[in-house]
Amino acid sequence: MIEERFALGSSLLHRTDPSVKIIGATVLAIIIAISQSMAAILIGLGMGIALALLARLSPRALWPRFAAVNLFCLFLWVTLPLTGGGEAMGHIWSMAISRKGVMLALYVTIKTNAILLVLTALLATSPVHHIGRGMQRLGISTKLTLLLLTSYRYLNLIHQEFKRLQRAAELRCFDPRTNIHTYRTYSYLVGMTFVRSWERSRRVHNAMLMRGFNGTFPVLDTTTFRRRDLYFLLLFTASALVLAAVSLTW
Amino acid sequence: METTTDRHDVAIELRSISFTYPGHEHPVFDNLNFSFHGGHMGLIGDNGSGKTTLFHIMVGLLRPDSGQVLFNGKVMETEEDFTLLRRHVGMLFQNADDQLFSPSVVEDIAFGPLNLGHSPEEAREIAMTTLERVGLQGYEDRITHHLSGGEKRLVALATVLAMEPEILLLDEPTNDLDNAARGRLLEILGSLDQSLILISHDWDFLSRLTSTFYALEDGQLVRSNQVSIHQHQHVHPLGDRRHIHPPC
Ligand SMILES: Nc1ncnc2c1ncn2[C@@H]1O[C@H](COP(=O)(O)OP(=O)(O)OP(=O)(O)O)[C@@H](O)[C@H]1O
């Protein structure tokens, strides 16, 4: 269900320490999200594109992600210009098009795409368990890290559990229609999925306890912080400073 | 024989254990007593008789309503006691799917040794040798949830063996295994100097590893000599031709 499409690769960004990438992604995404300056968010978009190129993300794999977020933006483009109020830019069929609304939709669209590029280029280029490791190394609470790692791992299992039950129902000639029988069957399926996933999580926890689990995932990976990681850290800090400065002055 | 003496000092003892699953009326165990002083032991019983539950009580994953669990003569009470016990007692779960939780095989096997305080390098080394022992060399970077049922079981066994427990609790280890893998498992278990308790419905497998059997009947453990009256029935490619069975 969840594929890590971008996690494998040999680009510079793929080989950068996940904790550095987490810092970079968080800082850049936050600044782009709160910035009010068009110049700053355009520079942010440029940085996103540069990072995506650096990570050598395949455009074909990126496309579905853009489609998903821009569908949401499209919805804003339909509603905001009509409801934005204030000064009108013009009229379509006697409906006033609000300048404020258009600008807002434009801002949101650019920001969304810039953040998408930054996050994909930085975070999606490491397998999730490396990101978890990076979080651990940064001292982010072990509970959060565990939550990320285990929910990622078990979303797949829960999905499989659901599919297994669904297949069992189909094998017995279950044919979804718009009737009570269908609704009842689906509610059983969903309910059973939750119960079984919960029981399963308990069994997995037991297995972890049997192997000396004490609340944190030990790290097998022995890679250490390299000089290149330091350069990236500096690069991200500099980019963040540039963005912040531009936001404040223009 | 000097080599095995210290291994056989370990002991698990259950004293007047009673246990009922919450919300159930019938107790699984009612005043059960049992002691294990090392060696190989088979545990048999009908489906639902409580074999798995007994294992879980022994290692403190389930707590009895009354009664005590003793390890090497010491009463196990707190979670810390059981945490310590679990360093010495390893368990292969009935369902191997539940036992593997790391993304890659090598990480899963290294999880136990890392928790025991080995360095990452040592843990990786241990993981690789253990993989080789169960005959899965080259599997280290495979993704655990993409393995076949039998492969999962062997990896699960490796995760337990990597911790070098003194007592192994094996819950139906031959499930999902084909003949070759079952033979390999037999060989591995036969070569271990660890003590083990083995739950199995596979009589042939049981009788090759041990001659001591206990049966769970009506919430009680009884010593059994049923090995003499077991029935022999199986399927194999030569079923319709004359064939010879290896001696048991
Ligand atoms: N989590 C649970 N909650 C409630 N009842 C349970 C639970 N697990 C097992 N039981 C019940 O407790 C009894 C003993 O179960 P247990 O799994 O120990 O049997 P078993 O001897 O291992 O059987 P099998 O040979 O099928 O593995 C059964 O009647 C079962 O229905």
Ligand SMILES: [Mg+2]
């Ligand atoms: Mg069982």
